[in-house]
Amino acid sequence: MRIDILTLFPEIMEGSFSASIMKRAQEKGYAEIHLHNIRDYSTNKHKKVDDYQYGGGAGMVMAIEPIAAVIEKLKTERLYDEIIYMSPDGVVLDQAICNQFSVVNNLMILCGHYKGVDERVREHYITKEISIGSYVLSGGELAAAVLVDAVVRLIPGVLNDETSALTDSFQDNLLSPPVYTRPPEFNGWKVPDVLLSGDFNKIDKWREEQALERTKQRRPDLLE
Numbered sequence: 001m002r003i004d005i006l007t008l009f010p011e012i013m014e015g016s017f018s019a020s021i022m023k024r025a026q027e028k029g030y031a032e033i034h035l036h037n038i039r040d041y042s043t044n045k046h047k048k049v050d051d052y053q054y055g056g057g058a059g060m061v062m063a064i065e066p067i068a069a070v071i072e073k074l075k076t077e078r079l080y081d082e083i084i085y086m087s088p089d090g091v092v093l094d095q096a097i098c099n100q101f102s103v104v105n106n107l108m109i110l111c112g113h114y115k116g117v118d119e120r121v122r123e124h125y126i127t128k129e130i131s132i133g134s135y136v137l138s139g140g141e142l143a144a145a146v147l148v149d150a151v152v153r154l155i156p157g158v159l160n161d162e163t164s165a166l167t168d169s170f171q172d173n174l175l176s177p178p179v180y181t182r183p184p185e186f187n188g189w190k191v192p193d194v195l196l197s198g199d200f201n202k203i204d205k206w207r208e209e210q211a212l213e214r215t216k217q218r219r220p221d222l223l224e
């Protein structure tokens, strides 16, 4: 999968893609992530990318020209499955959306900043608007990093143990059961006996029960 991210602040995102699973996914060729600085596409002599809003009011608006220039250029190079704008008024991201994105070839993601982007960008270029929750961030960069991480780890082959994504929370609309590792006892706090029993039928059953119980207690909405 190829992901092109359009931003005014690529440096905010670089760290999140340069370690751990995201780094490995790129090294192994499962994901190709390209950061494009929108400022490089400004034709203004001061490299200006924002302006005051029509009608007055606080906050700068990202202008359409440099954004359109990047999008138009990238669109001549390949066909994009989606052109996504990160936005607090978009569809709230969930695991089902991540699963859908994890099988596409080309994604473009636009990060807003300040008051956001000129509405005409959204009307004429954007195919999906995604929010990561009901709160406002300073920019779309952290939101885009969340989206990319959640999607890329689902690409088949990215996680070493293929089943490990399938048993995560929200797959099957269930939260994940509790997990333990050695030592079997710490400060008198014991690992549940069943996990040490070696009886894998019993262990599977215990995990299912725990997942269901946890979901009932913490996220009953998932079971509706």
Ligand code: SAH
Binding pocket: 085, 086, 087, 088, 089, 110, 111, 112, 113, 114, 115, 116, 117, 130, 131, 132, 133, 134, 135, 136, 137, 138, 139, 140, 141, 143
């Ligand atoms: N004026 C806008 C907020 C702008 S915040 C409003 O009230 O709706 C600046 C940028 O941060 C946005 O353009 C968007 O790209 C990003 N952003 C902020 N909160 C976000 C969220 N919850 N999810 C996704 N992107 C968000």
